Amino acid sequence: MSIVDTRTPDPKRFISGATGDWEVVIGMEVHAQITSNSKLFSGASTEFGAAPNNNVSLVDAAMPGMLPVINEECVRQAIRTGLGLRAQINLKSVFDRKNYFYPDLPQGYQISQFKQPIVGEGTVTVSVGPDSKGNFEDIEVGVERLHLEQDAGKSMHDQHPTMSYVDLNRSGVALMEIVSKPDMRSSDEAKAYLTKLRTIVRYLGTCDGNMDEGSMRADVNVSVRKPGGAFGTRCEIKNVNSIRFVGQAIEYEARRQIGILEDGGSIDQETRLFDPNKGETRSMRSKEEAHDYRYFPDPDLLPLEFDQAYVDALGKDLPELPDDKKSRLVSDLGLSAYDASVLVSEKAIADYFEKVAVSRDGKLAANWVINDLMGGLNKAGKPIEESPISPDQLGAIVDLIKEGTISGKIAKDLFEIVWNEGGDPKELVESRGMKQVTDTGAIEKAVDEVIAANPDKVEQARAKPTLAGWFVGQVMKATGGKANPQAVNDLVKARLGLE
Amino acid sequence: MTELTKLTIAEAREKLKARKISATELTDAYLGAIDAANEAFNAYVAVTHDKAREMAKASDARLAKGEGGALEGIPLGIKDLFATEGVHTQACSHVLDGFKPRYDSTVTANLWADGAVMLGKLNMDEFAMGSSNETSYYGPVTNPWRAEGSNAQLVPGGSSGGSAAAVAAFLCAGATATDTGGSIRQPAAFTGTVGIKPTYGRVSRWGIVAFASSLDQAGPIARDVRDAAIMLKSMASVDDKDTTSVDRAVPDYEAALGKSLKGMKVGIPKEYRMDGMPAEIETLWQKGIAWLRDAGAEIVDISLPHTKYALPAYYIVAPAEASSNLARYDGVRYGLRVPGKDIIEMYENTRAAGFGDEVKRRIMIGTYVLSAGYYDAYYLQAQKVRTLIKRDFENVFADGVDVILTPATPSAAFGVADQEMNSDPVKMYLNDVFTVTVNMAGLPGIAVPAGLDSRGLPLGLQLIGRPFDEETLFQTAHVIEQAAGRFEPQKWW
Numbered sequence: 001m002s003i004v005d006t007r008t009p010d011p012k013r014f015i016s017g018a019t020g021d022w023e024v025v026i027g028m029e030v031h032a033q034i035t036s037n038s039k040l041f042s043g044a045s046t047e048f049g050a051a052p053n054n055n056v057s058l059v060d061a062a063m064p065g066m067l068p069v070i071n072e073e074c075v076r077q078a079i080r081t082g083l084g085l086r087a088q089i090n091l092k093s094v095f096d097r098k099n100y101f102y103p104d105l106p107q108g109y110q111i112s113q114f115k116q117p118i119v120g121e122g123t124v125t126v127s128v129g130p131d132s133k134g135n136f137e138d139i140e141v142g143v144e145r146l147h148l149e150q151d152a153g154k155s156m157h158d159q160h161p162t163m164s165y166v167d168l169n170r171s172g173v174a175l176m177e178i179v180s181k182p183d184m185r186s187s188d189e190a191k192a193y194l195t196k197l198r199t200i201v202r203y204l205g206t207c208d209g210n211m212d213e214g215s216m217r218a219d220v221n222v223s224v225r226k227p228g229g230a231f232g233t234r235c236e237i238k239n240v241n242s243i244r245f246v247g248q249a250i251e252y253e254a255r256r257q258i259g260i261l262e263d264g265g266s267i268d269q270e271t272r273l274f275d276p277n278k279g280e281t282r283s284m285r286s287k288e289e290a291h292d293y294r295y296f297p298d299p300d301l302l303p304l305e306f307d308q309a310y311v312d313a314l315g316k317d318l319p320e321l322p323d324d325k326k327s328r329l330v331s332d333l334g335l336s337a338y339d340a341s342v343l344v345s346e347k348a349i350a351d352y353f354e355k356v357a358v359s360r361d362g363k364l365a366a367n368w369v370i371n372d373l374m375g376g377l378n379k380a381g382k383p384i385e386e387s388p389i390s391p392d393q394l395g396a397i398v399d400l401i402k403e404g405t406i407s408g409k410i411a412k413d414l415f416e417i418v419w420n421e422g423g424d425p426k427e428l429v430e431s432r433g434m435k436q437v438t439d440t441g442a443i444e445k446a447v448d449e450v451i452a453a454n455p456d457k458v459e460q461a462r463a464k465p466t467l468a469g470w471f472v473g474q475v476m477k478a479t480g481g482k483a484n485p486q487a488v489n490d491l492v493k494a495r496l497g498l499e
Numbered sequence: 500m501t502e503l504t505k506l507t508i509a510e511a512r513e514k515l516k517a518r519k520i521s522a523t524e525l526t527d528a529y530l531g532a533i534d535a536a537n538e539a540f541n542a543y544v545a546v547t548h549d550k551a552r553e554m555a556k557a558s559d560a561r562l563a564k565g566e567g568g569a570l571e572g573i574p575l576g577i578k579d580l581f582a583t584e585g586v587h588t589q590a591c592s593h594v595l596d597g598f599k600p601r602y603d604s605t606v607t608a609n610l611w612a613d614g615a616v617m618l619g620k621l622n623m624d625e626f627a628m629g630s631s632n633e634t635s636y637y638g639p640v641t642n643p644w645r646a647e648g649s650n651a652q653l654v655p656g657g658s659s660g661g662s663a664a665a666v667a668a669f670l671c672a673g674a675t676a677t678d679t680g681g682s683i684r685q686p687a688a689f690t691g692t693v694g695i696k697p698t699y700g701r702v703s704r705w706g707i708v709a710f711a712s713s714l715d716q717a718g719p720i721a722r723d724v725r726d727a728a729i730m731l732k733s734m735a736s737v738d739d740k741d742t743t744s745v746d747r748a749v750p751d752y753e754a755a756l757g758k759s760l761k762g763m764k765v766g767i768p769k770e771y772r773m774d775g776m777p778a779e780i781e782t783l784w785q786k787g788i789a790w791l792r793d794a795g796a797e798i799v800d801i802s803l804p805h806t807k808y809a810l811p812a813y814y815i816v817a818p819a820e821a822s823s824n825l826a827r828y829d830g831v832r833y834g835l836r837v838p839g840k841d842i843i844e845m846y847e848n849t850r851a852a853g854f855g856d857e858v859k860r861r862i863m864i865g866t867y868v869l870s871a872g873y874y875d876a877y878y879l880q881a882q883k884v885r886t887l888i889k890r891d892f893e894n895v896f897a898d899g900v901d902v903i904l905t906p907a908t909p910s911a912a913f914g915v916a917d918q919e920m921n922s923d924p925v926k927m928y929l930n931d932v933f934t935v936t937v938n939m940a941g942l943p944g945i946a947v948p949a950g951l952d953s954r955g956l957p958l959g960l961q962l963i964g965r966p967f968d969e970e971t972l973f974q975t976a977h978v979i980e981q982a983a984g985r986f987e988p989q990k991w992w
Contacts, residue, residue: 058602062827064595065582065604065706067741097823099869101846108826164842166831294869296878299713299820302742 006142006183009227013186017258023227024254025234026190027182028246029219030197031175032207033151034077040150040174041068041111048213052167060172062106067300070095074174075304077206078118078148079314081176084200084321085143087122089311093147095301098293103166104153112177114295117147118304124180124200125323127341128192136341141193142181151175170214176207182221182231187250191243194218195345198243199322202347211242218246222253224261232257233267237281240274249274253281325350333362342370348384349374355391360398368398372415388419396425410434410481436484440491443475443483447491450474458496465498503528504669508573508726511672515562515572522562522572525672526555526616529574533618533670539992542665544579544637545587546619554616561614570733571614576671578662579620580627581607581717582706586617590708591635592625594853595834604706605738606675606717613733618671622661625855626825627682627710630930631913631920632660634857642690642912643668643988646954650991653912653956656686656930662720663690667988673721673730677707679714680813681908681934684946687720688907688959691948691986693727693976694720696934698967699941700745702731703738709824711817712743714938723985724947724977728752731969747967755970756977760794763975766801766900771933773909779952780906787904787949787960790982791975801900803891806936808884813935814928815868815881821858822865828853860924889940896965902975905933907946907959933961943969947976949983957986 014021039046042059059066082089096114122143129136153171157164178197184190198216201207208215218240223232235257237249252274257267271290272281320328322344329340343353343366352373357365373394377387397414400406406414406429414434418425429435450471451458461467471492476483503525506514514520530548537543551574558572582588582600589595603611611617624634631654632640640660642653644667655664659676663686666674676683678696687694695718702717709715719730732753737746767788772781792798830836830849837848854862868877895903909932913920920927937944943966946959960979964972 061832063600063602063833064588064590064598064708064827065600065704067705067743069740069742099823099826101826101829103829103831103842106827106832108829109823292871294823294866294871294874296819296823296869296874299711300709300743 003182003231005231006140006181007185010185011227013189014227015224015254015258017262019262021227022224022254022258023185024187024250025182025223025225025231026184026187026250027221027234028180028184028190028193029221030178030180030194031151031217031219032081032178032197032201032209033215034074034174034176035205035207036071036073036077036174038071038073039172040071040074040148042172044172046173050169052165052169055169056171060106060168062108068111068298070301070304071174074148075118075306076314077174078146078176079311080204080318081178081201081206082119082122082146083311083315083318084204084206085119085122085124085146085178087143087146088120090116090118090120091306091308091311092116093118093304095148095298095304096295097298098295100291100293102152102155103164104155104168104171106153106168106171110150110152111298111301112149113147116303117145119146121145124193124196126189126192126196128189130338134338136338139183139189141183141189144179144181146176146178149175149177182223187247187254190220190250191247194243194246196322199345199347203319203321205319214241217241220246220249222250222257223267224254224257232261233269235267235270235272235281237272237274238284242276245274245276248276248279249281252279256281322347322350329362333357333366335362335366339366339370342374346384352384352387352391356395356398358395360395361402364398364402365395368394368415372412376419388422389415393418393425400425400429404436404484405429406434406436407481407485410436434482436482440487443479443487443491446475446478446483447471447488447495450478451495461496461498468492468496468498471496504532506672507722508570508672508729511573512571512729515558516567518562522555522558522616523552525572526551526574526618529618529671536668536670536992540641540643540664540668540670541638542622542640542661542668542670543576543619544589544591544622544635544661547586547617550586551616551618554611558614558616568613568733569729570610572616573614573672574616574618575610576618576621576662576665576674577607578659578675578677579623580677580708581675582708583607583617583620587620588708589636589834590626591623591637592828592853592855592858593636593835594828594849596853598834600706602706605703605736605740606707606734608706609736610675610733615733621659621665621674624658624660624682625858626708626821627658627677627679627715628821628857628861629657630681630685630927631915631917632657632686633915633921634855636855639915640664641915643992644690644912644956645989645991646956649954652915654689654915654917656689656908656912658682659686659694659720663687663692663694666690666692666720666722668992673719673726675717675734676720677710677715677717678934678938679710679716679817680938681931683718683720684934684944684959684961685908685930687946688948688957689912691957691988692720692722693724693945693947693980694718695727695731695945695969695972696937696943697731697735697969698745698943699938700743701735701943701967701969703736703741703744705738705740711820712824713820714813714817716938724973724980725753725756727945728756728973745967750970752970752973755974758974760791760796760975760978763796763901763971764899765791765796765798765975766895766903767798768801768803768806768903768905770803770806771905773932776906776909777952780909780958783950783958783960784904784906786983787979790979791904793982794978796975799900801895801898801903803888803895803936805884805887805891809888809936809939810928810932812881812884812888813931813939814864815877816885816939818861818865819869819878820865822862822869825854825858825862857924885939888936892940892942892963901965902971903963905961905963907933907961909933911952911954911956911958937963942966943972945972945976947979948986949979951986
């Protein structure tokens with residue numbers, strides 16, 4: 001396979017070394033656990049957190065004479081994911097055995113797809129940013145393939161002084177391995193790609209994307225080169241389990257490789273591990289120590305075949321994906337590209353926003369979700385799923401602003417109250433007397449009183465009309481902020497004869 | 500008592516149904532025969548006395564109520580390759596020491612559902628790898644047949660040597676067996692019994708210890724064609740747990756027996772006339788041709804041009820799959836574990852001690868042919884050959900041939916610890932030369948006794964049919980059986 005360089009070197013991404021600029025080249029293999037009730041080839045449960053070896057069937061434990069049977073739900077999810085990556089769906093694919101010995105691999109082989117994967121080439125559009133000016137840049141990252149494979153079990157080396165324990169709960173769980181092309185040129189791009197991939201699978205509901213539970217893990221291939229030069233020798237950093245660590249591992253690894261090359265050395269192709277405590281990568285095994293996996297088609301399984309109509313039906317039922325949602329928010333609701341990007345970045349946020357925005361002013365809703373809600377959640381360190389304010393409550397606040405019942409300023413106070421104490425915003429406005437005064441009689445009275453009490457200011461304001469603002473402030477103060485600011489402004493100007 | 504063990508399945512079935520004999524009597528007769536003679540043959544590696552009597556009692560209860568399945572009360576021996584719940588299931592390998600599964604294979608479950616009684620587990624070549632039953636961890640099996648005027652022990656063939664010997668020596672009414680390259684048909688031919696390897700996918704592989712997944716298929720070894728037909732009917736099924744099993748109704752194979760061969764076209768492949776083949780085999784083949792012609796069949800010469808490549812290709816594909824299938828015997832979860840200073844040493848010690856030489860040889864061959872740099876030259880090439888062999892058969896069947904007649908083996912049974920066979924594995928592998936093509940093409944093949952050689956040892960003929968046309972095989976084999984008569988060893992034990 002020849003690798004095509006799809007990117008133009010861009011100095012803003014270069015890493016400067018002692019001998020000049022360097023460019024990092026990154027490709028990623030992401031293992032995403034498929035959301036399904038049972039495993040890829042057995043009926044055992046996939047539930048996370050069960051007691052060790054509780055979710056193990058005879059097939060998962062590789063008992064003699066056991067045979068794999070494909071779980072159609074996992075196939076469906078892989079196809080849906082492929083469609084979400086705008087990728088080629090292969091109507092015929094083949095399962096192969098990848099042979100190696102390890103205690104948490106009971107069969108002595110992993111069933112995977114080697115030569116003919118279920119999904120071929122696709123593309124992911126990744127928004128990188130924002131930069132210091134708040135701008136996002138869209139890049140395209142190619143997907144080489146997506147294939148189905150079994151996960152291995154887990155070896156535990158800290159349970160017994162001389163023995164290792166094996167937990168087979170994860171053994172046989174369905175994974176999608178999503179292989180990118182080497183199209184990323186900075187750790188930020190790599191993080192944004194992984195984030196986007198996670199967003200897509202969460203939108204699709206094909207993987208929960210929970211990296212801390214191991215549902216998503218990345219193998220990161222890193223090499224460096226002089227800008228525009230030939231690809232360098234790559235190192236593969238195995239099993240990185242957070243987006244932040246992906247960034248750290250790439251930064252470290254690129255620096256390490258640049259250091260070696262600048263000292264006149266050469267890079268050994270090898271597999272490395274990232275140590276999050278030390279923030280560095282270390283060698284796991286060299287190319288010479290690499291396994292010969294002896295791939296061959298699994299004779300227990302027929303080729304996986306389905307027709308285009310099956311794929312089309314899945315495509316028709318696909319939920320709206322982040323890129324489409326973003327376009328719709330911009331075109332239909334008039335949101336800025338930036339606001340739309342923020343809102344679609346996580347499915348949970350988008351879902352929340354859409355509940356607030358439904359038949360309301362989208363821009364107003366977006367402001368409240370992005371600034372007040374997400375700001376508040378950020379400060380409190382809470383995910384949106386744990387928001388103290390529900391979409392209905394925030395929607396009610398937006399309604400109250402929009403119909404002029406409360407001013408924007410009062411709304412901030414109301415948001416604060418609902419956040420801390422809960423309650424129905426409409427009732428709170430009533431019971432706490434927060435209603436905006438729109439009764440012109442009451443406002444006229446207040447304006448007249450302020451004008452009468454401050455004849456000197458009236459003189460000054462007639463000479464310098466901008467001083468009218470002072471009167472508005474006084475009236476607002478006198479009405480406890482409940483007067484409609486626009487109405488006050490109009491009246492003050494009229495009484496002062498400024499118009 | 501011995502009279503009871505001489506009954507065929509069909510005969511016993513009638514007597515049981517008519518309540519002339521009880522399942523308990525019949526079972527006790529077999530258990531008595533086993534206890535008396537198993538030492539001479541080493542056919543059983545485990546005898547399940549209590550379970551057999553329990554199952555027979557349950558059969559009697561059903562028969563008393565006028566109920567009962569197709570094999571109600573029929574005592575069977577089960578090859579050690581089939582998982583049997585709570586019972587010795589070790590593929591006759593040291594590496595599976597002490598393994599008793601919590602599950603029954605689909606085949607045995609089908610047999611029990613039809614009322615069959617389990618007598619015990621039958622000896623076999625370790626992991627079904629061998630043609631003489633001498634690779635078993637439990638020692639060789641002795642053939643009930645001896646050459647006239649000789650006391651020399653002969654092999655029963657393999658890998659289903661225990662199954663064939665037990666059937667021939669009246670130690671069970673019928674036996675399950677498996678066939679990856681000839682492991683049903685060659686032992687049947689060596690013991691004067693009938694053995695059928697059904698079409699790949701006809702019988703579920705679930706719960707049968709895997710040797711080479713794309714070639715393995717279970718079938719019966721029985722005293723005559725009718726018994727084989729009765730047993731296969733019960734063994735065969737489509738199975739959700741084996742996606743290579745095929746969803747096709749299982750016909751009543753017995754109904755095919757006695758049908759005329761008029762209008763049937765029998766192919767005689769010229770490539771099966773091998774150099775150095777004993778004249779007696781050729782004579783037997785000609786006799787078979789004459790019988791079928793006399794029965795009204797049309798005999799046609801055919802060509803299966805890629806036959807000579809079948810054996811070498813088989814000995815690449817089968818070991819390749821075996822090397823992977825046997826990786827699970829690693830000492831971690833069940834069976835033998837020989838400790839070591841670390842996990843690698845534990846693997847090495849366990850597998851070095853647990854596998855016999857022939858199994859190790861095939862694992863090494865299989866590992867080699869799948870290795871980077873050799874895969875294309877060996878495994879991929881062998882798969883291409885396999886496709887050509889399959890096409891050879893398809894062409895012949897497309898030309899209107901209904902069944903193909905060949906010898907079953909290139910010789911009669913040879914001696915236990917035969918110098919020539921044991922010094923050269925390839926000589927041993929040549930035993931499968933007429934049978935492997937059938938596995939490579941996934942076709943059904945039956946071995947039926949057709950006569951005795953000059954030393955009084957049984958010889959068999961093989962019939963090869965279209966996919967899922969086992970009925971034609973039973974029909975044609977029955978004609979040969981009628982013409983040749985049936986063969987029993989002289990009792991010396």
